[in-house]
Amino acid sequence: MNDEVLESQAVVIEEPGPPDPREILAAWANEQDEWIRSIVRHVLGTGRALSSDDIDVVYALFRQEKGVDERTLPTEPGLTVGVLEEDAELPLVITRLSEVTGVNAIVTGSVIEPHVGLTILFGENGTGKTGYARILKALAGSRTADTILGDISASEEVALSAKVEYTIGPDVNEFVWTGGQGQAPFTRMSIFDSPAVNFHVDDDLEYSYVPTVLALFNHITTAIKGVQERIDKSVGDLSSGSTTLLSRFPRESTIYPLVETLGASTDLADLNARADRGSDVDQRTDVLRRAVAALEADTLTAQIAERQRGERVLRQAVLAATTLGALDVQALNARIERLAELQSDYRTFRAELFAAADLPADPEETWEAFVSSGDRYAAHLESLGVHDVERCLYCRQPLTDPARALVARYGEYLTDKISSDIASVQQSIGSVTAPILAIQLNDVNPFVDEYEDRADRPLYFAGVAGIRDAATGAAAAIRVGGPIDTASLAGVSTLASAASAAQVSIAAEIADLKNQAENRADALREKKRELAELTAAGELAKSWTTIQAQVERAKESDKLRVLAGKFSSLGRSVTELAKAASDQLINQSFDKLFAEECEALRAPELKVEFVGRQGRAQRRKTLAGRHKPSKILSEGEQKVLALADFLAEARLAGITAPVIFDDPVSSLDHRRINEVARRVANLAEDGQVIVFTHDIFFATTLLSLFETSKRCVYFQVTDEDGKGKVTRASGPRWDSLGNLKSNINKTIDAARAVDGEARAALVREGYGWIRSWCEVFTETELLKGVSQRYQPNIRMTTLCEIKGAALPAASEVVTRVFEDACRFIAAHSQPLPTLGVGPSLAGLEAHWKELQDARTQYTAAAE
Known part of the structure; x- marks a missing residue:
């Protein structure tokens, strides 16, 4: 299988490959701006990302190319790229x-x-x-x-x-x-373990390896982002402007909002026309400032406030004098005198009426309340129809004749005419004196107290003080129930006339002062307006260089914002190129390698989809186009599928x-x-x-x-x-003819170097190794591995390789030596006659030679 895979790979290498991504980048860059070509030229030339200083140079070219700065850098020519083999990584x-x-x-x-x-x-x-x-x-x-x-x-x-x-x-x-x-x-x-099975079977997996040439796209994207970051920083710096410029202009001037909204749309010509560049502008500004200060030093307001207070005092004094003048003092004094007479008569009547009543004390107000309460209670009982005139209201005892006489006197006392006359006179006095007691002096009193000991008294002070004294004196007399001195009120009418005249005069003064104040306020407003406009016009001339520069910065900032808006499409363009190159360099190669590994490992056939997110290459495996493999495949099938994916990815990187x-x-x-x-x-x-x-x-x-x-x-x-x-070991208790032969030879050599019990022990150990050698020789060579330990199946394909003609001779030697070896090892129990017969080194060497000769003869016969 491995030779076939290598041969298949060799064929793929000889086939013409996809276009080199460097050529794709160069062709794309030649259709872009100069500053993009500068980035791509640097990345293709060095294979590395641009440094911060490199990006600064590209940004300078960007500004000059877009007309933001004056052009001083040379023109960036088109790109031509020679395709180079990537340097292989050292192992x-x-x-x-x-x-x-x-x-x-x-x-x-x-x-x-x-x-x-x-x-x-x-x-x-x-x-x-x-x-x-x-x-x-x-x-x-x-x-x-x-x-x-x-x-x-x-x-x-x-x-x-x-x-x-x-x-x-x-x-x-x-x-x-x-x-x-x-x-x-x-x-x-590259590392594969059981937890990785899920990643390699079900997940949308990114490649752990990305070819160096694909990193070029990331370098270009990073550089473009670096230029964009510099644009953003420039826009931020340009938008900040002067933090103190606006504070130089008066807020109330018409120039202030124009300076406040300085920007790319500002009409510099119109703004410049508003500037005052006269040589005497500072002098004229100072004159206006002094005029404003003089108008602001206003005494009219204080004068108006002072007169308004006096007007309030006089109004209150006139009202008090009018109230006092309306009072008929003689009639009031007569009523007071009449009240005194009635009260004296009442006391005499009360004393005579109850002289024989044996009262515990002389009648007075407390006693009178007692009598009145009894009368009200009797009236209540009568209204209920339960009043008994024969019984006392308080103790409910029958009334005796003296008691009835006393109750009759109580009735006479309560119905006496003198008491009703007293009440009538008191009511009359109260109605006449109420206006006097209600006189308000809350403005008058502080005024009189303030100026009483001062030499700068107002002309109307005496009249106001006299009215206050008359009012307070009359109120005091009324409160104690005595007569009012007629002489104390004799001059009140004269004082009232004088106070009223003073009130009219002060009102006229107040109106005149207010008129003056209004004219002054208008003048102050006008002068302040003139001062604000002149100050702003003069400052406009002085700050013109700063203003002009701020407007130019705003125009540059707007231009950079427009240019920055095109960067998103530029980034997407690079991403699309990267995805196309990634598909050619990674996905297509992986697809072929994955198929080879699946074939070698008998992994299930399934579909690999290549997905890309944010310019990153990923792969996804599905069965029947829609099922995740883990939902269909057994655990073992998933394991070999994951191994195939893992090995394909490792080979994709080139295993170094x-x-x-x-x-x-x-x-x-x-x-x-x-x-x-x-x-x-x-x-x-x-x-x-x-x-x-x-x-x-x-x-x-x-x-x-x-x-x-x-x-x-x-x-x-x-x-x-x-x-x-x-x-470190030779194996997990697994024997081969090679390592068993080595162990036997080493044991024989060791036995030759010692004597006695040590040699005997080593000889027995040697027979143990010989016994194992006989088993492995029979398993692997005599029977050609048809049936082997740790193998799950009978290898029928090797059955024909067994040499039947040579098998009896070899079997005889192996069986005989094997039986002898079994008698000498500790693993087998021996009968008593043979238990004391120990093996010898010479016998071990002879047996070992017989076995090697038998193997040589069997091998030669096989040939």
């Missing part, structure tokens, strides 16, 4: 893995020295193989790499570490791994680094294991392959395939002295 080979610490529960001290061809690490489940595989996955940045834990049962954490020695071509190198993922150059390694398999044959039957083993062995003929496995049939099959070439090394991984103990 990466791991030569030693040692000093492993902190990885799972692996013990320290083990050393793995992989072969340049095939390396097998064989061990049962749980012996520590996975720890070493995880290190390699981490170094490679494998899709299935996971977090590596230390020994969870350890009392303290140990840092992750491993020493990796490797070669790249002729160069010898060393790397100390400390847990990092994806460490160059180990990212070139280790290919690592971690238990690749789990879930596979013996026939498929044999096919996978042969495919792995074929890979190891030309490159380094490392296999981790616990499948003894897989391991022995691999070893048998390399028995001739010797491009193989075998390591046994055990947990006898701790997890991950690695020892």
Whole structure:
């Protein structure tokens, strides 16, 4: 199968390939702007991305080409590209893995020295193989790499570490791994394990390998983005403008909004016409500023406020005087005098009425309330129809004659005319004095208190003070119930007239001052407007250079924005080119390689779709055009399908680094294991392959395939002295005629060098190896491998190779020596007569010679 694949590959190489992507890029660039050609020329010439300085040069060319800056750079000519073969990568080979610490529960001290061809690490489940595989996955940045834990049962954490020695071509190198993922150059390694099956079967998988030439498209895209970033930065810088320019102009000027909205659409000619470039502009501005200051130093407002206060005081004083003038003092005093007489008569009447009543105290207001309450209660009882005049209202005892007489006096007292007259007079006095008591002096009082001790009293102060004194005096007399002194109110009318005249005069002054203030405000507004316009016009002239530059920056910014809008289509154009090149270089090649691997591994036939997202090449596998393989295929079929995908991807990159398999044959039957083993062995003929496995049939099959070439090394991984103990061995208890012959010869040589019990022990060991040799010789040569251990089937194709004529002679020797050997090994119990008969070195040598002669004769007979 391998020879056929290689021959098929040779034919493909000789066929004319697709156009080189460099030619495609050159042809595309020749249809683009000069600055694009400059980017492509650099990428094609160096094979590397542009540096920041390189992009600065391209951006300068972009600006000059688009007329943003003056043209000084030379014209960028068209591109012509010679197709060159890509430089092949030097092979990466791991030569030693040692000093492993902190990885799972692996013990320290083990050393793995992989072969340049095939390396097998064989061990049962749980012996520590996975720890070493995880290190390699981490170094490679494998899709299935996971977090590596230390020994969870350890009392303290140990840092992750491993020493990796490797070669790249002729160069010898060393790397100390400390847990990092994806460490160059180990990212070139290809790794397959069971978790990777799902990726390779069902997922839309990106290629782990991208040809160097396809990276050119990424370099071009990155450079274009770099130019766009510089455009964006320039636009940001240009749009910022001067942060202090607007603050120089008065907000109330007509020029302010024009400066505030400076931009690409600003009419510079119109704006320039508004500038005042007169030599005396500063002098004229100063004159206007002084005029405004003079108008702003306003005393009218204070004068108006002062007079308005006086007007309020006078209005209140006039109102108080008017209220006092309306009062008939004589009539009020007469009522007060009449009230006093009635109250005196009332007291005399009350004393005489109850003189014989034996009251505990003289009648007064408290007693009067008591009598009135009884009368109201009696009226209440009468309204209910339950009043009994023969009983006391309070104690409910029958009334005696003296008691009835006293109650009768109570009735007379309550109906007495004097008390009703008193109430009438009091009501009359209250109605007359209420306006006096209601006089408000809240403005007058502070005014009089403020100016009472001052020399700069207003002319109307005396009148206002006199009115206040008259009002407060009258109110005080009324409150104590005494008569009002007529003399205290004698001059109130005169004071009222004077206050009223002063009020009219002040009102006129206020109107005049307000008129003056309005004229001054108009003048101030006009002067301020003139000052703002002149200041703005003068500042416009002074800042013209800055303004002109800001407008030019805005125009440049707008132009760059328009140009930047075309970059999205430019990026899509590069992406389409990259996808087309990717399909030619990757997808089509992968499709062919995948078909070859499926045939070699008898993987199910299915359709591979090549999808691209954001310029990235991906592949998808389906059955019948719509089903995921995992929904249809068995576990074993999925495993070989994943292996075919993995190997096709590895071959696509050109295998120049280790290919690592971690238990690749789990879930596979013996026939498929044999096919996978042969495919792995074929890979190891030309490159380094490392296999981790616990499948003894897989391991022995691999070893048998390399028995001739010797491009193989075998390591046994055990947990006898701790997890991950690695020892180099010849095989997993698997015998071949070659290694058995070597063991027999070494044992005979060792026996010759010693005597006594040591020799006897070695002779018995030698007979053990001879017994095994007889079995393997019979299995592989006499019977031509028709039936073999670890093989699942009878190989009928080799049955005809058995040489029947030579078979009896060889069989006789082999059977006889085999029986003798069985008598001398400890594995067989012996009868007592022969138990003490020990084998001799001479007998061992004779038997060994007989066997070799028998093999030689059988081989010669076969020829």
